[in-house]
Amino acid sequence: MILSCTVNKKPVRLECEPGEALADVLRAAGYKEVKKACGTGNCGLCTILLDEVPVASCSIFAARAEGRAITTIQGLKKEAEELGAYIAAEGAEQCGYCSPGFVLTALAMEREFRAQGMGRFDELAARHYLAGNLCRCSGYQGHMRALKKYWEARNG
Amino acid sequence: MNIATYRRPSNLDEAYDLVVKQGAYPLGGGAWSMSVGRPIASAVDLCDLGLRYIRVEGKNIAVGAMATARDLERSSLLADVFGPLFPEALGGIAGVQVRNIVTAGGSVAGRYGFSELLVVLLALDASLVFYNDGTRPLSEYLGAPRGGAFLLEKILLPLDKKASYQGLRHAATDFPVLSVCACRARAGWRIAVGARPGVAAICPGAGASLGSTGSPGEQMALEAGRIAAGELSFGEDLRAGAEYRRSVCSVLVARAIRRISYDS
Numbered sequence: 292m293i294l295s296c297t298v299n300k301k302p303v304r305l306e307c308e309p310g311e312a313l314a315d316v317l318r319a320a321g322y323k324e325v326k327k328a329c330g331t332g333n334c335g336l337c338t339i340l341l342d343e344v345p346v347a348s349c350s351i352f353a354a355r356a357e358g359r360a361i362t363t364i365q366g367l368k369k370e371a372e373e374l375g376a377y378i379a380a381e382g383a384e385q386c387g388y389c390s391p392g393f394v395l396t397a398l399a400m401e402r403e404f405r406a407q408g409m410g411r412f413d414e415l416a417a418r419h420y421l422a423g424n425l426c427r428c429s430g431y432q433g434h435m436r437a438l439k440k441y442w443e444a445r446n447g
Numbered sequence: 448m449n450i451a452t453y454r455r456p457s458n459l460d461e462a463y464d465l466v467v468k469q470g471a472y473p474l475g476g477g478a479w480s481m482s483v484g485r486p487i488a489s490a491v492d493l494c495d496l497g498l499r500y501i502r503v504e505g506k507n508i509a510v511g512a513m514a515t516a517r518d519l520e521r522s523s524l525l526a527d528v529f530g531p532l533f534p535e536a537l538g539g540i541a542g543v544q545v546r547n548i549v550t551a552g553g554s555v556a557g558r559y560g561f562s563e564l565l566v567v568l569l570a571l572d573a574s575l576v577f578y579n580d581g582t583r584p585l586s587e588y589l590g591a592p593r594g595g596a597f598l599l600e601k602i603l604l605p606l607d608k609k610a611s612y613q614g615l616r617h618a619a620t621d622f623p624v625l626s627v628c629a630c631r632a633r634a635g636w637r638i639a640v641g642a643r644p645g646v647a648a649i650c651p652g653a654g655a656s657l658g659s660t661g662s663p664g665e666q667m668a669l670e671a672g673r674i675a676a677g678e679l680s681f682g683e684d685l686r687a688g689a690e691y692r693r694s695v696c697s698v699l700v701a702r703a704i705r706r707i708s709y710d711s
Contacts, residue, residue, distance in 0.1 A: 311483060332541055
């Protein structure tokens with residue numbers, strides 16, 4: 292079947308099988324920035340935004356994306372680079388394989404927290420929001436320092 | 448996973464015909480189906496049926512079958528009626544990326560033992576509205592053997608109840624070792640326990656022991672916990688043994704009751 296949607300605001304038509312995971316279809320189409328690891332929705336590496344909402348693209352049928360807007364990390368390049376710089380400065384990027392999914396989820400979190408009117412960075416809320424993004428290198432402390440500094444720079 | 452035929456009806460009549468009359472496989476969120484990866488001959492995607500809502504209908508809150516776990520977690524309507532119940536119960540399900548996919552209807556239809564949502568719905572004495580097939584209490588549905596195709600349209604939650612969720616898991620985002628929900632209504636108490644690891648079940652003796660007491664004291668809460676642990680069956684899996692679950696059950700039931708008492 293042919294899937295019509297937008298990827299990073301560009302209209303695309305992607306060939307897929309009805310039972311294929313969106314992550315596999317995106318990667319086959321060249322969007323290699325969408326990583327895949329567990330394939331069960333547990334690690335967060337394959338996170339994309341579907342109509343601005345973070346979803347595990349390994350756990351959603353590609354057919355569900357028909358007519359919808361997909362955003363990968365490439366679609367939020369400016370914000371991702373800004374947050375990525377904070378992550379690197381805190382030594383939290385390590386191998387980097389989890390970074391696209393982590394950064395996308397963190398950016399979605401920032402939008403949600405802003406919409407809720409959050410003033411100061413709430414680390415507990417951030418840890419809860421990001422619990423579905425696993426990193427086997429860093430121990431997360433660097434990520435939290437980076438997020439706090441990023442939040443304060445943009446929202447402080 | 449292999450799906451031979453995929454259809455996406457735009458109305459309930461068409462979906463009903465495909466699922467109930469032709470025996471096609473209904474796709475809710477689809478996350479579990481994809482995870483299991485069992486081949487499906489004919490799949491019917493329910494995402495275009497307008498079943499993603501949470502709204503007041505008469506004396507109930509109606510939760511559309513395609514409302515996601517995240518929808519329930521963030522619903523201001525549910526928060527107004529039930530306080531932090533839904534965020535506390537559902538906020539630990541995998542990551543936010545999965546909670547944006549899994550649906551209320553999928554959790555009910557799957558009868559998953561690990562489902563936190565089923566524990567909450569059972570304690571609240573929710574009813575299920577099946578398209579073209581009437582309304583049944585969730586407890587009756589869970590107690591009946593599997594079989595027979597159906598199209599779940601919505602879940603009805605009574606407005607006049609107060610409930611508290613308690614759960615235990617080894618790590619964030621993991622399936623729970625045990626989950627408990629205590630609910631107080633005018634008619635009395637309902638205590639539900641899930642992840643036994645079997646599907647959620649009611650503890651009638653524990654509920655009855657609390658009578659119509661609005662705010663049970665410490666001894667009543669502990670006794671209800673002991674009764675609940677004694678009247679349910681528990682099993683073992685890789686997360687915990689049966690006796691461990693039984694011990695945890697008495698503690699969590701007492702905590703859930705205390706929480707309602709303290710908040711009153």
